[in-house]
Amino acid sequence: MASSEIYRYLDVLGKPVALDPEGFLIHLDDWSPAVAEALAAEESRTLTDEHWEVIEVLRDFYDRFEASPAMRPLVKAVGQALGPEKGKSLHLMRLFPDSPAKVGARLAGLPKPANCL
Amino acid sequence: MILHTLNRSPTESRVYRQALAAMGPDDRLLLIEDGVQGALPSLVRHFGELEGRLFALREDLEARGLAGRCAAEVLVVDADGFVALTEEADKTVSWF
Amino acid sequence: MQHDSVETAGELLIILRHAPHGSSWLREGLDAALVAAAFGRQVTLLFCGEGVTALVAEQTAGPLGQKGTQPTLEMLAMYDIDTLLVDQQALDERGLTAADLLLPVRPLAPPQLAAALAAHPLVLNF
Numbered sequence: 001m002a003s004s005e006i007y008r009y010l011d012v013l014g015k016p017v018a019l020d021p022e023g024f025l026i027h028l029d030d031w032s033p034a035v036a037e038a039l040a041a042e043e044s045r046t047l048t049d050e051h052w053e054v055i056e057v058l059r060d061f062y063d064r065f066e067a068s069p070a071m072r073p074l075v076k077a078v079g080q081a082l083g084p085e086k087g088k089s090l091h092l093m094r095l096f097p098d099s100p101a102k103v104g105a106r107l108a109g110l111p112k113p114a115n116c117l
Numbered sequence: 118m119i120l121h122t123l124n125r126s127p128t129e130s131r132v133y134r135q136a137l138a139a140m141g142p143d144d145r146l147l148l149i150e151d152g153v154q155g156a157l158p159s160l161v162r163h164f165g166e167l168e169g170r171l172f173a174l175r176e177d178l179e180a181r182g183l184a185g186r187c188a189a190e191v192l193v194v195d196a197d198g199f200v201a202l203t204e205e206a207d208k209t210v211s212w213f
Numbered sequence: 214m215q216h217d218s219v220e221t222a223g224e225l226l227i228i229l230r231h232a233p234h235g236s237s238w239l240r241e242g243l244d245a246a247l248v249a250a251a252f253g254r255q256v257t258l259l260f261c262g263e264g265v266t267a268l269v270a271e272q273t274a275g276p277l278g279q280k281g282t283q284p285t286l287e288m289l290a291m292y293d294i295d296t297l298l299v300d301q302q303a304l305d306e307r308g309l310t311a312a313d314l315l316l317p318v319r320p321l322a323p324p325q326l327a328a329a330l331a332a333h334p335l336v337l338n339f
Contacts, residue, residue: 061291064284064287064288065284065285065287065288065291066280066281066284066285067284067285067288069291070247070251070292071251072250072251072253072292072293073251073288073291073292076291076293077291114244114247114248119330119331119336131262132230132262135230135261135262135300138261138300138302138323138326138327139228139261139323139326139327139330140327141327141328141330141331142327144327207331208334208335208336210228210330210336210338211338212338213338
């Protein structure tokens with residue numbers, strides 16, 4: 001579940017978007033590609049096509065299972081959707097350094113993964 | 118050998134049947150907390166043929182006034198006995 | 214195909230004995246399974262007693278807004294939780310067969326239940 005504690009607002013094209021202390025959306029419906037861009041820009045991340053295809057995999061995962069994936073199932077889901085070359089933790093670590101499952105979920109507008117390091 | 122613990126009375130919960138179904142031929146069953154009701158002569162039949170493998174915890178029997186009312190086939194152990202049973206087992210599985 | 218022995222199963226056996234919606238036991242058991250699997254443990258699930266009703270097809274979210282179990286069950290494969298054992302007696306008591314369930318399962322008679330418990334180094338009961 002998303003945290004319900006509003007910690008701050010992110011300005012996205014003039015509209016305030018509520019975030020929790022860790023930068024996850026308070027209202028998952030607020031998500032749009034522009035929100036992802038704004039969240040990424042805050043951390044000086046640039047979203048390439050390779051990022052976007054993983055974000056799409058994450059959103060699809062949440063649609064199907066109503067949960068954000070931990071790292072292992074994320075790797076598996078990416079492999080199934082984008083092929084074995086991309087279904088590797090190295091690829092995801094390169095795209096989303098630190099914690100791909102957590103950072104990816106945040107940019108994709110999903111709740112924080114429950115079982116994440 | 119697995120030590121199974123059961124803390125519900127057979128008259129109040131059917132979980133004892135799940136415990137029995139999951140028990141192997143050498144496994145042991147220890148009745149604790151409300152589970153010690155099952156050590157009464159009128160209820161012990163629920164546990165079928167566990168001769169030598171059915172235990173009840175003395176402290177829980179005493180607390181319920183049942184220490185002197187246990188069926189003869191039930192082996193009564195105290196807390197140290199519980200520890201010993203745990204040490205003899207490969208693992209413990211609790212049923213509640 | 215369904216005859217490989219329970220001895221080959223996994224490191225952790227999680228026993229699920231509660232129905233969906235009525236309590237949080239089922240969800241807590243599934244959460245424990247997912248956490249263990251996320252950390253690379255090989256997990257086996259055993260649905261016992263009322264727990265078999267967690268697998269019934271066509272279930273939904275609860276009327277009081279309780280989250281449904283089906284999406285979580287469908288997610289298990291993504292966590293490589295593929296060994297789903299069910300208590301055959303519990304199915305029989307409820308007039309259910311494996312065909313009534315959401316996912317492919319391996320029904321076990323009591324002697325096999327005991328073997329499944331013995332075969333896993335760690336057993337958690339929910």
